[in-house]
Amino acid sequence: MPSMLDIPADLSPLQDHLAGSLSLVERRVADALRSDLPAVHSLCRHVARYHGKMIRPALTILSALAAGQAAQPHASVATDPHTPTPDPILVVATVCEMVHLATLVHDDVLDTADTRRGQGTINALHGNEAAVILGDYLFSAAFHLCSSLGDKDTSQSIASVGMTLCAGELLQNAHRHDLSLDEATYFGIVERKTASLIAAACRLGAKHAGAPANLVAALERFGLRLGVAFQIQDDLLDLTGDQRVVGKSLLKDLEKGKLTLPMIHHLTTADAVQRGRTLLLLEDAADRASDTAEALRRALESTRSIAHARTVAETLVREAREALGQCPPSPARRMMELMADAVVTRAF
Amino acid sequence: MPSMLDIPADLSPLQDHLAGSLSLVERRVADALRSDLPAVHSLCRHVARYHGKMIRPALTILSALAAGQAAQPHASVATDPHTPTPDPILVVATVCEMVHLATLVHDDVLDTADTRRGQGTINALHGNEAAVILGDYLFSAAFHLCSSLGDKDTSQSIASVGMTLCAGELLQNAHRHDLSLDEATYFGIVERKTASLIAAACRLGAKHAGAPANLVAALERFGLRLGVAFQIQDDLLDLTGDQRVVGKSLLKDLEKGKLTLPMIHHLTTADAVQRGRTLLLLEDAADRASDTAEALRRALESTRSIAHARTVAETLVREAREALGQCPPSPARRMMELMADAVVTRAF
Numbered sequence A, B: 001m002p003s004m005l006d007i008p009a010d011l012s013p014l015q016d017h018l019a020g021s022l023s024l025v026e027r028r029v030a031d032a033l034r035s036d037l038p039a040v041h042s043l044c045r046h047v048a049r050y051h052g053k054m055i056r057p058a059l060t061i062l063s064a065l066a067a068g069q070a071a072q073p074h075a076s077v078a079t080d081p082h083t084p085t086p087d088p089i090l091v092v093a094t095v096c097e098m099v100h101l102a103t104l105v106h107d108d109v110l111d112t113a114d115t116r117r118g119q120g121t122i123n124a125l126h127g128n129e130a131a132v133i134l135g136d137y138l139f140s141a142a143f144h145l146c147s148s149l150g151d152k153d154t155s156q157s158i159a160s161v162g163m164t165l166c167a168g169e170l171l172q173n174a175h176r177h178d179l180s181l182d183e184a185t186y187f188g189i190v191e192r193k194t195a196s197l198i199a200a201a202c203r204l205g206a207k208h209a210g211a212p213a214n215l216v217a218a219l220e221r222f223g224l225r226l227g228v229a230f231q232i233q234d235d236l237l238d239l240t241g242d243q244r245v246v247g248k249s250l251l252k253d254l255e256k257g258k259l260t261l262p263m264i265h266h267l268t269t270a271d272a273v274q275r276g277r278t279l280l281l282l283e284d285a286a287d288r289a290s291d292t293a294e295a296l297r298r299a300l301e302s303t304r305s306i307a308h309a310r311t312v313a314e315t316l317v318r319e320a321r322e323a324l325g326q327c328p329p330s331p332a333r334r335m336m337e338l339m340a341d342a343v344v345t346r347a348f
Helices: A009-033 A038-050 A055-071 A087-110 A122-147 A152-174 A183-208 A213-240 A261-269 A272-286 A292-302 A305-324 A331-345 B009-033 B038-050 B055-071 B087-110 B122-147 B152-174 B183-208 B213-240 B261-269 B272-286 B292-302 B305-324 B331-345
Strands: none
Touching: A009 A038, A009 A055, A009 A087, A009 A122, A009 A331, A038 A087, A038 A122, A038 B152, A055 A087, A055 A183, A055 A213, A055 A331, A087 A122, A087 A152, A087 A183, A087 B122, A122 A152, A122 B087, A122 B122, A122 B152, A152 A183, A152 B038, A152 B122, A183 A213, A183 A261, A213 A261, A213 A292, A213 A305, A213 A331, A261 A272, A261 A292, A261 A305, A272 A292, A292 A305, A305 A331, B009 B038, B009 B055, B009 B087, B009 B122, B009 B331, B038 B087, B038 B122, B055 B087, B055 B183, B055 B213, B055 B331, B087 B122, B087 B152, B087 B183, B122 B152, B152 B183, B183 B213, B183 B261, B213 B261, B213 B292, B213 B305, B213 B331, B261 B272, B261 B292, B261 B305, B272 B292, B292 B305, B305 B331
């Protein structure tokens, strides 16, 4: 994530610190997945290539810095980004990234996806069996590493997030092809399947930096709002993005029968005639008809549904920044504000 | 499991105690999976019907009784089966059952199985998506419940078993259609994918009963030997069982390209001509040819490979009983001996 930001010069020491910590997280993921069985080891090495912007571990480390400064105003951990990230914070960051990687491996099975980050997916290369079992292996390895902290609250939080992520996916699955999906249910899905892990990454970073309860809660709120905004922007890019920039095929959500915020808004605000036309277009989208995308965009524009979704995402980002406002000013807080802004301006 | 045993009259109080504890385990599984989302709750209720003989939680409870007696010779928990099973032991028993249920849900996806225990599978009724995610939900719920104990060793053991189970499945998957699979690799697969959870169920039962380290290790050894013997008997039933008694279609292993102990023994001991004939039969088995089963059985008899596998399983059961011999005599120990014997005599 930080690499996509235009970082002011005075944040560059923090950016270097973050890059260093994230490469430690990458190494710890590899260590946690290491197996003496070549059949297991080679699959895990492949998954290591799925590391992307590493938003979740970055937020754990930044939350620890932003909230930890309040806890220990004179401690070097908070004020000096050159101080190494303390071990429990690195562990939590690594666990959050591993849970994320596990969901990616299973998502690719569910979406019958062939490529991820320019690599073949595990299911495409080794079959669905290997991908389902490997995802389970990653979940178990994440819980194993998490248990090493010997902290009951952290272990229960991560396991609880695992349940919540799955509940969100099951809720979404139950509403596939449901053309009367409402906004409340949509938010219920997104908060669970996307925002819960991001919120936990922030909360646990703050907690392990010794932050007071009100700041831990504020950081969790930041992550929750940011996570929902992030998903809405993902949904928007699926409808309006430039395929070459987004780097994946568009209209995937509609093809899978998943209604997202702009479409929910459109279907509830369009008049009967427009609604009927859109429902026909949605059938075409499911059949991958080629000129449907442009017609759907025009339909969404007619009810200003793209603008509506953008406004909702921007409001969430503002609320996320407000939550951050409880932390004292710091380079980490500023970096998180920039990340929050970038969520709704990114084109990929 | 106890229901398939011919229980002597003096063990019937213990049997009643065990039945009572196992119904508590069933209730705790239901509690741990409860969700306020109907889409999640209904799937979890369906999974509750997968409880079978509940071997793993039964072994946790019995191991606690058998090994706990040595730790607390005067404590009522060990000597009086009417004393309720202590809470941590019930939790461990419940966690082991939940991990087992999670693997069943994912196994059914991998095997494209339509029925389990006379019920439709989750994948058959609700699709692969729901089944993959539900399995993840069950794993996470198991880790969540396990974390509630606040015991680092137990949490790490269960997460480690999760990794080991998956490693065994991945190893098996990597050797599918490998006609030169050797016995050492076969045992490496079976110890991981089947025996590791049974061993952990026994070990953690003994540990939470406060048993000394040598007894905890002996109970783990008992579970490991028993688990491997159990899998060999499963393999034998797939080749030689009566489909109406076993309750599932036979030759499933060969159809999926999995070589089991009798076939490995046969292929390594048969002469070149017989080997060639068997390899042709194996191709037929993969095509579900109807009269292949009888021809394969005759081939296996010609090299005494069924008898070889039986002998190996019986040896493992003897070793399991020897490990149990380190516990003082008790009704629980006798029940476990009967269970061990039943593993190799069962026809289903």
